[in-house]
Amino acid sequence: xxxxxxxxxxxxxxxxxxxxxxxxxxxxxxxxxxxxxxxxxxxxxxxxxxxxxxxxxxxxxxxxxxxxxxxxxxxxxxxxxxxxxxxxxxxxxxxxxxxxxxxxxxxxxxxxxxxxxxxxxxxxxxxxxxxxxxxxxxxxxxxxxxxxxxxxxxxxxxxxxxxxxxxxxxxxxxxxxxxxxxxxxxxxxxxxxxxxxxxxxxxxxxxxxxxxxxxxxxxxxxxxxxxxxxxxxxxxxxxxxxxxxxxxxxxxxxxxxxxxxxxxxxxxxxxxxxxxxxxx
Amino acid sequence: xxxxxxxxxxxxxxxxxxxxxxxxxxxxxxxxxxxxxxxxxxxxxxxxxxxxxxxxxxxxxxxxxxxxxxxxxxxxxxxxxxxxxxxxxxxxxxxxxxxxxxxxxxxxxxxxxxxxxxxxxxxxxxxxxxxxxxxxxxxxxxxxxxxxxxxxxxxxxxxxxxxxxxxxxxxxxxxxxxxxxxxxxxxxxxxxxxxxxxxxxxxxxxxxxxxxxxxxxxxxxxxxxxxxxxxxxxxxxxxxxxxxxxxxxxxxxxxxxxxxxxxxxxxxxxxxxxxxxxxxxxxxxxxxxxx
Numbered sequence: 001x002x003x004x005x006x007x008x009x010x011x012x013x014x015x016x017x018x019x020x021x022x023x024x025x026x027x028x029x030x031x032x033x034x035x036x037x038x039x040x041x042x043x044x045x046x047x048x049x050x051x052x053x054x055x056x057x058x059x060x061x062x063x064x065x066x067x068x069x070x071x072x073x074x075x076x077x078x079x080x081x082x083x084x085x086x087x088x089x090x091x092x093x094x095x096x097x098x099x100x101x102x103x104x105x106x107x108x109x110x111x112x113x114x115x116x117x118x119x120x121x122x123x124x125x126x127x128x129x130x131x132x133x134x135x136x137x138x139x140x141x142x143x144x145x146x147x148x149x150x151x152x153x154x155x156x157x158x159x160x161x162x163x164x165x166x167x168x169x170x171x172x173x174x175x176x177x178x179x180x181x182x183x184x185x186x187x188x189x190x191x192x193x194x195x196x197x198x199x200x201x202x203x204x205x206x207x208x209x210x211x212x213x214x215x216x217x218x219x220x221x222x223x224x225x226x227x228x229x230x231x232x233x234x235x236x237x238x239x240x241x242x243x244x245x246x247x248x249x250x251x252x253x254x255x256x257x258x259x260x261x262x263x264x265x266x267x268x269x270x271x272x273x274x275x276x277x278x279x280x
Numbered sequence: 281x282x283x284x285x286x287x288x289x290x291x292x293x294x295x296x297x298x299x300x301x302x303x304x305x306x307x308x309x310x311x312x313x314x315x316x317x318x319x320x321x322x323x324x325x326x327x328x329x330x331x332x333x334x335x336x337x338x339x340x341x342x343x344x345x346x347x348x349x350x351x352x353x354x355x356x357x358x359x360x361x362x363x364x365x366x367x368x369x370x371x372x373x374x375x376x377x378x379x380x381x382x383x384x385x386x387x388x389x390x391x392x393x394x395x396x397x398x399x400x401x402x403x404x405x406x407x408x409x410x411x412x413x414x415x416x417x418x419x420x421x422x423x424x425x426x427x428x429x430x431x432x433x434x435x436x437x438x439x440x441x442x443x444x445x446x447x448x449x450x451x452x453x454x455x456x457x458x459x460x461x462x463x464x465x466x467x468x469x470x471x472x473x474x475x476x477x478x479x480x481x482x483x484x485x486x487x488x489x490x491x492x493x494x495x496x497x498x499x500x501x502x503x504x505x506x507x508x509x510x511x512x513x514x515x516x517x518x519x520x521x522x523x524x525x526x527x528x529x530x531x532x533x534x535x536x537x538x539x540x541x542x543x544x545x546x547x548x549x550x551x552x553x554x555x556x557x558x559x560x561x562x563x564x565x566x567x568x569x570x571x
Contacts, residue, residue: 015377016388023392026450029417030406091318094311104308110316112570117323119562121511123532124551127539128330129322135329136321151322154315159569183307212399215513215536233401234518244409251402262397263390 030255033248055249064246066236069224077211077228077254080142084149085207092154092202093195096161097187101173111162118155123215125152130219144220145228149213153206160205164198165191201268208258229254334548343549348537352529352550355441356557359530360506363445367453368502374453375460376490396454404447404518408434411443437527440520444528448515452508456501463497464490500568507561510554 034055036048062070095114099107129148130139138144168191176186192199211230218231233254236247334340343349378389395403410416411433419430434440471489480488513532516522522529522537529537531554538547 012377012380012382012385015374016385019374019377019392020388022450023394023454026403026407026410027394027398029410030402033406033409091314095315098308098311102304102308102311104305104312107308107312108570110312110319112566113319113323114315115566115570116562117319119507119565120323120327121507121532121558123511123513123535124554124558125323125326125511126513127535127544127547127551128326128333130539131333131544132322132326132329147318147322151318154318158315183304187311214401214518219536219539230399230401233405237405237518237521248402248406248409251405255398255402258399259394259397262393266393 030248030252033245034252036245038243038245055245056253058246059250059253064243066232066243067246067250069232070229070250072225073227073229073232074253076142076226077230080145080149080217080228081207081211083146084153084210085203087146087150088153088157088206089199089203091150092157092161093192093199095154095158096165097191099158100162100165101168101186101191102183111158114155114158117151118159122152126215126219129216133220139220140222140226142221142226145213145217146210148216148220149206149210152216153209157202157206160202161195161198164195168194197268200265204261204265204268208261211258330548331552333545334552336545339545339549340553343546343553346546348526348529349534349550351527352531352534353553355528356510356530356532356554358441359445359448360509363448364502364505364509366445367449368456368498368505370449371453371456371460371501372494372498374457375464376486378457378461379464393454393458395451396458400451400514401518403451404514407443407447407450408519434520435524437524440524441528444516444519447519448509448512451515452505456505459501460494460497463494467493500565503561503564507558507565510558 032046032048035051035053037050037052037054058064059067059070062068095110098104099111129151133139133144133148136144138147172190172194173186176190181189211228213228214230214234217228218234221227221231224232229250233247233251236242378385378392410418413419413430413432413435416433418433422428422430431439433443467490472485475485475489511532512530513536516528516530516533517536520528522533526537531550535547535550538544538550
């Protein structure tokens with residue numbers, strides 16, 4: 001290697017190493033706490049003297065008063081995330097088909113209203129949403145959170161699906177029409193199969209959005225048996241003497257499914273979502 | 281059959297969709313109706329109701345008299361002005377770094393996504409614990425190496441706000457870097473090659489090749505990031521809880537604070553007051569995205 005190439009590599013490393021540390025340290029710290037025994041968790045070591053999986057056992061057996069409903073809350077998170085994913089997918093797929101392929105009257109207006117909703121900062125919509133959920137009598141019901149998450153997820157879902165659908169050639173519709181297909185047959189036999197990658201991306205997006213949500217979950221639900229795991233984690237903050245090692249173990253369990261899904265579907269996510277997020 | 285149909289239609293003028301299917305309009309309305317219903321019930325009505333809650337001028341007087349409100353507005357402006365611009369500048373720099381063809385950089389890129397792929401709560405709480413003045417790992421290390429006590433990170437409002445901004449950057453930097461990378465990869469390679477032949481420095485390549493192609497994308501990303509950051513509740517709430525002494529609130533957490541204190545009208549008024557800041561950004565994004 002000539003000196004110039006070495007200098008280039010050194011410059012790249014000079015960026016790469018800080019980027020690696022910056023990214024990994026908070027995550028590593030979480031893992032470190034999760035595998036440390038209670039008394040040595042605060043020792044400030046870079047690796048525990050006696051790494052243990054005992055914290056996970058405590059969590060799974062719900063042997064702490066913060067964790068009494070761990071499995072229940074995990075189940076709540078799962079049900080709410082799956083329901084949000086499925087309902088968003090249904091609503092958004094139909095709307096995008098109607099706007100993009102059937103060119104329904106007022107479709108453009110609906111698309112613009114959805115986009116406008118997408119641009120309302122989530123924490124701002126939370127306050128009026130909380131009040132109206134109360135008026136509808138949905139407060140403390142998991143439907144409140146599911147419907148709120150569907151409301152937040154569908155605008156972007158519709159937009160991504162409409163963009164993808166607009167790229168399908170017009171000739172497909174015309175061919176289907178001449179072959180005597182009905183609008184619903186076009187939807188089922190042509191549109192759905194061709195849109196599959198975008199549908200996977202959008203469904204995953206809505207599912208992860210609901211699984212990760214904290215603010216709406218803690219506003220709309222309150223009973224310990226009804227809240228999601230996100231809220232259960234937040235409740236650890238209630239006291240100063242919280243068992244950090246258990247919180248980090250629970251947090252790690254909570255964080256793994258979305259991370260696994262993200263990496264498994266990365267192909268779809270990056271293609272379907274970053275393209276849609278900002279059109280250049 | 282379908283091949284025949286396609287050749288037939290290419291000769292004939294295109295059939296407009298509404299004429300093609302007499303039932304298309306009917307089915308279009310049926311299929312778009314569920315979303316319209318969701319929009320009316322969970323967006324339009326709540327928003328109108330919110331404005332109605334914040335209708336009384338006295339509410340705004342009370343809001344402006346609250347010193348926490350003024351502080352929150354200032355914090356929000358710092359969060360947007362400093363935080364977002366810093367984040368986007370780093371993302372732009374890193375997008376140039378991650379397109380370098382090196383095996384280890386590709387692996388680093390996979391790891392780099394982690395903060396965005398993981399949910400906020402456990403990671404932000406992990407950072408919060410690192411910063412704990414007595415037990416946290418940062419002050420433990422400071423003590424071990426210098427024998428001095430480290431700063432009480434989250435008890436100093438300026439430091440706490442700066443750390444909340446850093447948490448926000450930590451969480452969302454991967455997303456924006458990813459988007460800028462896709463913009464960067466769209467630039468034709470031969471532009472860089474011919475610039476290299478002409479003996480351009482790497483700064484000149486950035487200035488005259490990269491930047492002109494990415495300027496629009498960069499601006500759009502900045503605006504969109506500002507809108508989302510206005511609604512970023514987690515970075516501040518989970519790290520500082522708005523403290524110490526309610527000095528690190530931003531508008532997103534302030535609204536929720538009033539709500540929890542059962543002062544819904546103040547909560548809505550704080551959001552209404554933020555609209556002059558939000559609407560121009562939203563207008564810009566709508567102009568960019570809707571056709």
